[in-house]
Amino acid sequence: MIVRVIARILIPFIQLYALYxxxxxxxxxxxxxxxxxxxxxxxxxxxxAFGMExxxxxxxxxxxxxxxxxxxxxxxxIGLLCILAGGSYLEYDQLPLGTPKLASQLxxxxxxxxxxxxxxxxxxxxxxETAGRKDD
Numbered sequence: 001m002i003v004r005v006i007a008r009i010l011i012p013f014i015q016l017y018a019l020y021x022x023x024x025x026x027x028x029x030x031x032x033x034x035x036x037x038x039x040x041x042x043x044x045x046x047x048x049a050f051g052m053e054x055x056x057x058x059x060x061x062x063x064x065x066x067x068x069x070x071x072x073x074x075x076x077x078i079g080l081l082c083i084l085a086g087g088s089y090l091e092y093d094q095l096p097l098g099t100p101k102l103a104s105q106l107x108x109x110x111x112x113x114x115x116x117x118x119x120x121x122x123x124x125x126x127x128x129e130t131a132g133r134k135d136d
Contacts, residue, residue: 007049014042022116025107032115039116040123052132064125071118078110 018039025031047055079089087094092107094100 003054004049007045009048011042014045015039018042018120022112023043023109024106025112032112033119035112036116036119036121038124039120040127043120044127047127047131052128054127059124061125061128062127064121067121068118068125071114071116071121074114074117075111078107078114082107 018034018035021030021038022035023031025035046058074088077119078092078095080093082087082091085094090107090111092104095103095107097103097106112132
């Protein structure tokens with residue numbers, strides 16, 4: 001009971017911190033990978049506190065597959081938009097989003113979000129697959 005109460009209190013703060021790390025990866029330590037790992041750690045804490053079945057009812061295999069694909073798609077689309085705008089792949093300042101500095105910042109934010117989604121979903125999938133195996 002104590003573990004569940006503490007987990008209910010901590011998980012939202014861990015997830016909020018993960019989003020902070022993703023959002024501030026451009027200007028400080030962190031980024032999409034680190035934020036994705038922190039976010040997936042909050043889901044693993046949820047599994048430890050509430051069990052595998054409860055966690056799987058909240059995040060299905062289909063959902064984690066969709067999220068990992070979506071994150072990679074965000075990354076690819078931003079890169080292709082840079083090419084269509086006349087620059088190289090992931091040359092953010094070529095995006096038509098106002099000034100080159102603003103375009104660069106928004107492009108990097110988009111990439112960090114895509115990486116964070118992908119890393120979190122893949123780590124959650126890896127955890128579910130390894131934790132769900134039965135010993136023969």
